[in-house]
Amino acid sequence: xxxxxxxxxxxxxxxxxxxxxxxxxxxxxxxxxxxxxxxxxxxxxxxxxxxxxxxxxxxxxxxxxxxxxxxxxxxxxxxxxxxxxxxxxxxxxxxxxxxxxxxxxxxxxxxxx
Amino acid sequence: xxxxxxxxxxxxxxxxxxxxxxxxxxxxxxxxxxxxxxxxxxxxxxxxxxxxxxxxxxxxxxxxxxxxxxxxxxxxxxxxxxxxxxxxxxxxxxxxxxxxxxxxxxxxxxxx
Numbered sequence: 337x338x339x340x341x342x343x344x345x346x347x348x349x350x351x352x353x354x355x356x357x358x359x360x361x362x363x364x365x366x367x368x369x370x371x372x373x374x375x376x377x378x379x380x381x382x383x384x385x386x387x388x389x390x391x392x393x394x395x396x397x398x399x400x401x402x403x404x405x406x407x408x409x410x411x412x413x414x415x416x417x418x419x420x421x422x423x424x425x426x427x428x429x430x431x432x433x434x435x436x437x438x439x440x441x442x443x444x445x446x447x448x449x
Numbered sequence: 450x451x452x453x454x455x456x457x458x459x460x461x462x463x464x465x466x467x468x469x470x471x472x473x474x475x476x477x478x479x480x481x482x483x484x485x486x487x488x489x490x491x492x493x494x495x496x497x498x499x500x501x502x503x504x505x506x507x508x509x510x511x512x513x514x515x516x517x518x519x520x521x522x523x524x525x526x527x528x529x530x531x532x533x534x535x536x537x538x539x540x541x542x543x544x545x546x547x548x549x550x551x552x553x554x555x556x557x558x559x560x561x
Contacts, residue, residue: 370549370550372552377555377557378554378555379453379455379542379544379552379553379554379555380493380542380552381552382549382550382551385549425492425493435481435483435498435546435550436495436498437493437495437550439492439493439494440492441491441492442490442491442492444490
C-alpha cells in the first residue's frame with residue numbers, strides 16, 4: 337500500500353547549523369508533498385509544500401527538494417534557531433485538493449542553543 | 450485566515466461512556482474534513498474522511514460504529530467515541546480542506 341518513510345527519527349543540531357530531513361514515498365501517483373511542524377500538544381502546521389512539477393522551493397530559511405524519479409523529497413532548514421525545535425512530518429498525496437495525506441513517521445528536531 | 454478549532458482541547462471520561470469532539474472551520478466553509486488519531490511519539494493516522502451531508506468514509510480497520518462522525522454543516526464536523534475504553538485514549542486531530550488541509554489544535558482524550 338501507500339507508504340512514506342521518513343529519516344532520521346531524531347535530529348540534534350547546534351543553533352546556526354543546518355538540518356536536513358528526508359522522505360521516500362511509494363505511490364508513484366503522488367504529486368503533492370507538504371511538510372508540517374508540530375509542537376507539543378498542538379496540531380500540525382504547514383510550513384512548506386511542493387508539487388510534482390517543481391524540483392525545489394524555498395521560503396526564507398526553509399527549502400524543500402523533490403526528486404520524482406527516485407521518489408525522494410527533503411526538507412532543509414538553514415541557520416537553525418531554538419524555536420525550530422519540534423516534530424516535523426512529511427506527507428504525500430495524489431492531489432492537494434481532495435485530501436488523503438499519507439504521513440511519514442516524524443522527526444524530532446532539537447536545536448541546542 | 451483558515452483557522453480550525455477543536456473542542457474540547459482535552460477530556461477525561463470513564464470507560465464505557467461516550468465522548469463527542471467538535472471540529473469547526475472558523476473563517477471558511479469546508480465540504481470535507483478529516484479525522485486523525487495520533488498516539489504518543491507517533492505519526493498521524495487517518496481515521497475517516499467526513500463529507501458534509503453524506504456518510505463518512507472510514508479507513509480500513511477503523512470501526513464506524515465506535516467512531517461516529519457527523520458533518521451536518523459546512524463548518525462543523527463531530528467525532529463521537531462511543532463506549533470508550535482505555536485503548537481509545539489518544540490525541541485526536543481534525544483538519545478541514547480548502548485548497549489544502551488546515552489542522553485543528555487537537556483533542557487529548559483520556560479514558561480511565
